[in-house]
Amino acid sequence: MSELSQLSPQPLWDIFAKICSIPHPSYHEEQLAEHIVSWAKEKGLYVDRDQVGNILIRKPAT
Secondary structure (H helix, E strand, C coil): CHHHHCCCCHHHHHHHHHHHHCCCCCCCCHHHHHHHHHHHHHCCCEEEECCCCCEEEECCCC
16 A cells, blocks of 8 residues: 555646546537547557447556
8 A cells, every 4th residue: 555655646637637628518528538539549558439429448457
């Protein structure tokens, strides 16, 4: 548990601030979805979207 207590929350707040800065009213979330998909792909994660726009991001087990 000591490793977790040493983590800085700043990266999480940076991601949260970016998400909040992207307009995403109900039924108009495409710009936010594109950002999330792009972010996941930059991290080398597997990304899939279904027909209604849900995003599934997977990371291989380590």
